Amino acid sequence: MHDVIADPWGPATPVARGEEWPERVDVSLSVPEDQVERWVQSASILHSDGDAMDIAVAGGRIVGVRGRGVDRVNRGRLGPKDAFGWQANHAPDRLTTPTVHGRPASWDEAMDLVAERCRALSAPEIAFYTTGQLFAEEYWTLATIARAGIGTNHLDGNTRLCTATAGEALKESFGCDGQPGSYDDVHHCDALALWGHNPAETQPVLWRRMRDRLEGPDRPRLLVADPRRTVPAREADVHLALEPGTNLALLLGLQHVLLARGWIDEAYLAQSTVGLDLLEAAVREWTPERAAEVCGLRPAEIEAGAELLGTCEALLSTVLQGFYQAHQATAAACQVNNIHLLRGMLGRPGAGLLQMNGQPTAQNTRECGADGDLPGFRNWANGRHVQELAEIWNVDALQIPHWGPPTHCMEMFRLCEEGSIRFLWISRTNPAVSLPELARIRRILGDDRLFVVAQDLFPTETTALADVVLPAATWGEKTGVFTNADRTVHLSEKAVDPPGQARSDLEIFLDFARRMDFRDKDGGPLVHWHDAESAYRAWQRCSAGRPCDYTSISYDDLRGGSGIQWGGPRLYEGGRFAWAHPDACETYGRDLLTGGTYEPTEYRAMNPEGKAILQPARWVPPHEPPGDERPLRLMTGRTVYHFHTRTKTGRTPELQAAAPDVWVELAPADAAVRGIDEGDVVEVRSARGVVRAPARISGVRDGAVFVPFHYGSWDLPEDDDRAQARAANELTLTSWDPVSKQPLFKAGAVQVVKVADGTGRAPAPDLAASAPMEAVR
């Protein structure tokens, strides 16, 4: 295949509107192709795109991957992480045996201790913190154990950090989670809007698809809202490089113009929505001038953006972390939904909306109820939904916690800090690098009052603080199903055995359930499944009749061909929003400003027939505005070569070499006044901590600073003085969106000072958003 490090997006295959995306099968092998003994079907777990691929096996080892040309998601294409990330499975430092307080132990010893600690505690003292990288069968099993077995309200996923706002924004606008749009909409739209979404780095194959339309004969117009000069921003007709913290103000301004110009679909609004009068009142004062002033833009830019949105025939919007991890996240993401409702841009080819996911299996975390909702998108405040679940589990409905919203991860860590939670089981995530304000997180995890179980592939900054460490099997070493950001379900089959004594997360959870002897109300085993496929069948039954209904998608259906979308190509055709009905909806809603929950009767009065909800919102200034001492705004984010805390990609030679160490991006003007040149060592200082790294003078907006969040300390020498000055989250603020509870990684004030002359260029990739300013001017 092409050099996917030098060109992460690969050769173009331009397409016209309405045309199918051609196949382009990429193959990445470490041995000659004729030595491959078997190809095993799977899809990527290093981003949310779900690029389908076959795993090549030779001599009992994974030797590469090949894109699946037949699959609707990537038509054979692979991105850099797809092509090389599999090598991490073979890293020499994989965990291969359980440990108890640092010494090797048998599975029996470790799991007996875990079960014994649980039995000694009451349900509110026990918490589970999982990920967006397990398979559906595993989340479903974990949700069953936590909700019906233990009966604790404290179960959440690190999807809280990446995709919680997507779910909440969909629920607030449409009554229920579920992506309205489809990747096919890229081929039918005549306008594309990327809201805080940089697909060139988060989902390189999706960006290839978009760019193939942009390079085709009837290019859609492109709007990008992003403070960085990303690759899509450079291609955009309208790039709104707004100040961090002002997304909501921008969207209020855009809607003001849409309404003032009459660029709305009145018939659609009358038939399919509620709340137009409140929305009109909320945007009335947001003239382009006012919005431009708050956002640091020119009024003409707001007008141009509104004109693009207001005059197209078929608009596709995508939204991601630039909105989800920023101030007033849910309120802002809901305004994008509003625009689609105002213009009737849903439920037909090209008129689509994707509130994106950040992680490969985040969709399943949400669907299976492992991240703050009940399984099957059920509403904790709806007694009938809880009763249904009680019947599926065959337990008393009172056993299932539903006195309030399930505890979100930031609140769980707060309760650990208080000493109110005493047992925390962390599966496959690395909070000691990924959560905000790391000094605090390390203190919490290191507190003797808290018993920490960590289940992972590698030693991490988190396993270092755990009482019990469990070695887990991963992708390619176990079987299961997962679902991408456009509802495409893939089966990932076991290709090779896991190393040493490592076990799949499913086996570990099943073992725990046996030791705890969880029973249903008739005395039968609560967890009555024994492997991936039987777990999947139990999950199918739970999903029946809900929007994410998997009953018609079996393992066999998923074998051989393309992945399959649940819910069909697009939701909400014909302007019908059945899941917004008071009896069906996943939430009765929250106040977007405070997160206060509405009562069922209030929702019923507001939306008796189940229509889409236009959500008004009120912009307020960010919690930690820049000031004299810390005049710059911090944003953290990712690069195309790495995933999360680099546990896998940092152990992949090509990816690690492409982005070997942390850097700090500054705008030319901000660098100049501080006497900072490319490669100079700088310190970024916040009220919480410090990061020390070389500077990259990039196309980031004036007044904003970007630091990639991938770099913890696991690959530093033990005595390295950067151990607590390398991770971006040393700097971040403990603060979250009031509705989605997503931590705000793109908030907080910092100062940047030069501490030493550079010895060369910053270790930042010279392409994509981190490209040096002179390359993108």
Add this chain to the structure above:
Amino acid sequence: MLGITTSLDAARREARGAVEDLAGEVRRLGERHAADHDVHHMSRTLGLLLDEAAAGLGAGREPDAEREGGRFARVREAASKAMGSRPPAGALLLADLRRFLASASDASVACVVLAQGAQAARNRDLLEAVTVAHDAVLRTHRWALTRLKVTAPQVLLGP
């Protein structure tokens, strides 16, 4: 303590005072629970919202010196952060939320009394102002009630 209110202006001053006091109280709640980030950040947003709502109700009392923060506020925040990692923090929050909700209810009733009077007096401007103020109070009440519902089970059944 509620007085006997017999004129529209007295009702206005009473409502204004109640909303203003609630702004002060929500800030104090945020300072007392500075280690609880949700309460801490949201109390500031709600404080601003309530200030704005109170100002809309016309002239009131002199500004409360303590409202601007100052020495007492810093002491409360420091005390919260020091206390914040011990178990009673949740119980204290629950108790404070209960008291706070009672104040929010009082402020809500004061707004209702004023709104009824404004309507009967056909005073459109006052009616609009009190509607805005009442919305801010109800929003604050809803937020505090949601917090209380989440906090209570953990305090009552936790360690």
